[in-house]
Amino acid sequence: MSKLRIFVKKSLFFLLGERLANHIILYYRYHREKIKRQSWYEYHLNNLRYFEVHLTEHCNLNCASCAHFAPLADEIFADIEVFERDMNRMSELFHKNVGIIRLMGGEPLLHPQLLDFMYITRKAFPNLSTGIYIVTNGLLLLKQEEIFWKTCKENNIRVSVTRYPINLDFEKMVQTAKLYGVLLDFDGISEIAPIKTMCHRVIDLSGSQDYKKNFKACGYGNGCIFLKDGRLSTCGLSSHFQHFNKYFSQNIEVTDADSIDIFKSRTAKEILRYLASPIPLCRYCNVHARTYGNTWCVSMKDIKEWT
Numbered sequence: 001m002s003k004l005r006i007f008v009k010k011s012l013f014f015l016l017g018e019r020l021a022n023h024i025i026l027y028y029r030y031h032r033e034k035i036k037r038q039s040w041y042e043y044h045l046n047n048l049r050y051f052e053v054h055l056t057e058h059c060n061l062n063c064a065s066c067a068h069f070a071p072l073a074d075e076i077f078a079d080i081e082v083f084e085r086d087m088n089r090m091s092e093l094f095h096k097n098v099g100i101i102r103l104m105g106g107e108p109l110l111h112p113q114l115l116d117f118m119y120i121t122r123k124a125f126p127n128l129s130t131g132i133y134i135v136t137n138g139l140l141l142l143k144q145e146e147i148f149w150k151t152c153k154e155n156n157i158r159v160s161v162t163r164y165p166i167n168l169d170f171e172k173m174v175q176t177a178k179l180y181g182v183l184l185d186f187d188g189i190s191e192i193a194p195i196k197t198m199c200h201r202v203i204d205l206s207g208s209q210d211y212k213k214n215f216k217a218c219g220y221g222n223g224c225i226f227l228k229d230g231r232l233s234t235c236g237l238s239s240h241f242q243h244f245n246k247y248f249s250q251n252i253e254v255t256d257a258d259s260i261d262i263f264k265s266r267t268a269k270e271i272l273r274y275l276a277s278p279i280p281l282c283r284y285c286n287v288h289a290r291t292y293g294n295t296w297c298v299s300m301k302d303i304k305e306w307t
């Protein structure tokens with residue numbers, strides 16, 4: 001530490017006392033490191049605001065431009081033992097202090113052990129301040145047995161339905177959830193939401209984009225934080241690219257630098273700093289060419305849907 005820094009630190013301690021001085025020093029670091037989408041308060045308390053995790057890679061709906069490449073994925077179910085190990089580690093790292101956890105896919109209701117995943121998640125994060133959501137396209141929701149709704153209720157797990165333009169009885173979903181005392185929303189809105197539109201996220205196959213500028217401009221970086229096989233990534237693209245690469249015989253390079261190992265990381269702060277930084281993979285996103293509000297349609301599995 002430079003002499004000037006030591007002098008400033010000592011002066012602050014002398015003038016303001018240790019507690020207040022430490023707060024000011026942390027606040028300065030927070031701004032210097034430009035922590036994206038993490039409030040000062042959350043950062044200070046080592047609180048991870050949000051993360052999501054897949055229960056399945058595949059889906060029973062086939063949406064064009066799916067951000068998780070589910071239409072291109074093989075039938076892959078999450079391994080419950082890996083999931084439990086990772087949830088317990090997350091709980092340990094963040095002192096059970098995570099804002100929102102979304103269990104999604106693909107389509108999570110396809111997983112035959114869905115209820116076990118729900119119990120494990122709530123057991124690892126018992127505080128009700130952690131909102132746990134099942135995120136579904138709704139296709140299988142009204143086919144769920146009573147035990148599904150009772151498990152949601154018992155574990156205080158909410159159901160979040162994305163309203164695609166498909167013929168489903170959304171009103172009945174609302175009534176069923178009410179009957180069992182389960183909170184249900186439509187992409188975060190309590191009323192039956194407007195029909196979902198799609199975003200066309202444009203991949204630059206040459207990987208020649210400015211990764212730092214992309215990360216700064218991207219709405220997903222440190223927003224859609226994603227957990228997979230013991231690693232956290234700032235947006236999940238590093239996990240999803242495997243399906244794109246395999247289906248289209250591409251070779252988009254995903255390395256360990258695109259995610260962080262939650263078992264090798266020693267502190268929550270180390271992870272929070274990592275998640276707020278650009279990753280090499282950002283060079284494959286043409287953020288400024290993205291278009292939003294596109295009409296939903298079925299995927300033809302054409303590479304143009306993603307490029």
Ligand code: SF4
Nearest residue numbers: 059061063066106137
């Ligand atoms: S429902 Fe969701 S996960 Fe499934 S294909 Fe559509 S966008 Fe992808």
Ligand code: SF4
Nearest residue numbers: 218221235281282285
């Ligand atoms: S890789 Fe970077 S630019 Fe692309 S979606 Fe993720 S955070 Fe955004």
